[in-house]
Amino acid sequence: MxxxxxxxxxxxxxxxxxxxxxxxxxxxxxxxxxxxxxxxxxxxxxxxxxxxxxxxxDRDLKLRVEQAEIALAQARANVVVARKNSAAARLGIATVASTSGAATAGIATARATVESARARLRQTTQNFQRQAALLAQQSATQQSVDNARADRDGAAASLAAAEAQVKVLTGQAGAATNQVATARSQADIVGQSVTLAQLAVKQTEAALATARLLESYTVITAPAxxxxxxxxxxxxxxxxxxxxxxxxxxxxxxxxxxxxxxxxxxxxxxxxxxxxxxxxxxxxxxxxxxxxxxxxxxxxxxxxxxxxxxxxxxxxxxxxxxxxxxxxxxxxxxxxxxxxxxxxxxxxxx
Incomplete structure (x- = not known):
């Protein structure tokens, strides 16, 4: 039906x-x-x-693969060198910063020495003036006056030397600060070179992958x-x-x-x-x-x-x-x- x-x-x-x-x-x-x-x-x-x-x-394409492998090895070696340079630059910053810190600490010590020299100068000046007054009253000897004068002159020389040391250390601290800035700038440049070297590695890796892909095309297979x-x-x-x-x-x-x-x-x-x-x-x-x-x-x-x-x-x-x-x-x-x-x-x- x-x-x-x-x-x-x-x-x-x-x-x-x-x-x-x-x-x-x-x-x-x-x-x-x-x-x-x-x-x-x-x-x-x-x-x-x-x-x-x-x-x-595939002989020509095999040579291209070998060239790409060599270029990749060179690029990776450049990364290693750039990283070492970057580490050295960072170490240089630490060294210069340490020198700057030492100069700053030396300035503080020198300034304390200046204050001590000033106090010594005031004390020796007062002693010289007292000895000179006593000599006028024939209550002191000329020898004591000469000794007091020598002490005063020595204290003045010590003060001048301390002040000069402060100026020298201040100059050194300024130079160390500039060196720190320069070292940091150089470290930044070296850091950029590391980045560029890493990008070069990626580029050569892509070139190697392309060369290997082209080499694989020399074997033609059935699509279905x-x-x-x-x-x-x-x-x-x-x-x-x-x-x-x-x-x-x-x-x-x-x-x-x-x-x-x-x-x-x-x-x-x-x-x-x-x-x-x-x-x-x-x-x-x-x-x-x-x-x-x-x-x-x-x-x-x-x-x-x-x-x-x-x-x-x-x-x-x-x-x-x-x-x-x-x-x-x-x-x-x-x-x-x-x-x-x-x-x-x-x-x-x-």
Whole structure:
């Protein structure tokens, strides 16, 4: 009963023999320019994704990798040197800062010495004046006056020497402060050189990674599992990026593109069942369904689409591509290949 309902629910359908089997065909394209050394496949050979198809001459690219490795080693050595210079600069700051601190402490000691010398000068001056007064009263000897004068003069000399020492130490402290500032500036410059050296390492690492990537491109592998076809290269041939060397017709993903007349699309819908007959197998019927209808006619996608505004208009029935997928994959004993001609019959609902 169900079969009867299905049969009564479907019309004769829309049929066209303007239909071909389609498949995903992946081109094999080199990414570097080099000479072909080894070809490991031939036409119509089955391959798996990742299988090696072609080997290119990699000697030039190996040299680039070695050069990049040397440049990276040099850049890393420069980082080590820059870090040592930075550590030495920081040590220099500590040394100069210590000298500045010692000079500042020496200034404090010298100033205390100046105050002590001034007190000594006042004391010896007062003693000299007292001895001179006693000599005038004939209560002291000339010797005591001379000794007092000598003590006063010595204290004055000590004060002058202490004040001179303060000036010297003040100058040294100022110079040490300037040296600290200079050392810090140099340390900042050395610190920047460390940063630049580290950036150079990253740059050379990127260059090395690029060189290794280019070297890996000399091994050309299959982009997908399938069958090799249209091989177009020979050993010794110089290939260039973008050049198609061969193609791989992928397994398992076949569909039909049927070009129906625009007058056949009135009742055609996505999901309708389709009977497919291949010219190769006259008694075999494959089952499929409508997956999608093109948004434009085939003529619109041509290299030179027709222009009906020229005045020489001749009405031609247009054809619209319809994509049909198989609901049951073709059996192993009746394989379908891309480009085969088929007849598609869409079973439309009443």
């Amino acid at each position: 169900l079969l009867a309902v299905l049969l009564t629910g479907c019309g004769a359908g829309q049929e066209t023999d303007n239909a071909q089997v389609q498949a995903d065909i992946s081109p094999v394209i080199p990414k570097v320019s080099a000479a072909v050394v080894v070809i490991r496949v031939s036409d119509n050979q089955r391959v798996r994704r990742g299988d090696t198809l072609v080997l290119l001459d 599992s399938g069958v090799v076809s249209d091989r177009n290269l020979q050993v010794g041939q110089l290939v260039a990026p973008g050049q198609t060397l061969m193609k791989v017709a992928q397994d398992g993903n076949l569909w039909v593109v049927a070009n129906f007349k625009e007058t056949q699309l009135e009742k055609m819908k996505v999901g309708q069942p389709v009977e497919i007959k291949a010219d190769t197998y006259s008694d075999k019927v494959f089952q499929g369904k409508v997956q999608s209808l093109s948004p434009a006619t085939g003529a619109r996608y041509s290299l030179l689409p027709p222009d009906n505004a020229t005045g020489n208009f001749v009405k031609v029935t247009q054809r619209v591509p319809v994509k049909i997928v198989f609901t049951e994959p073709p059996a192993a004993d009746t394989p379908l290949r891309a480009g085969m001609s088929v007849t598609a019959n869409v079973k439309e609902s009443k």
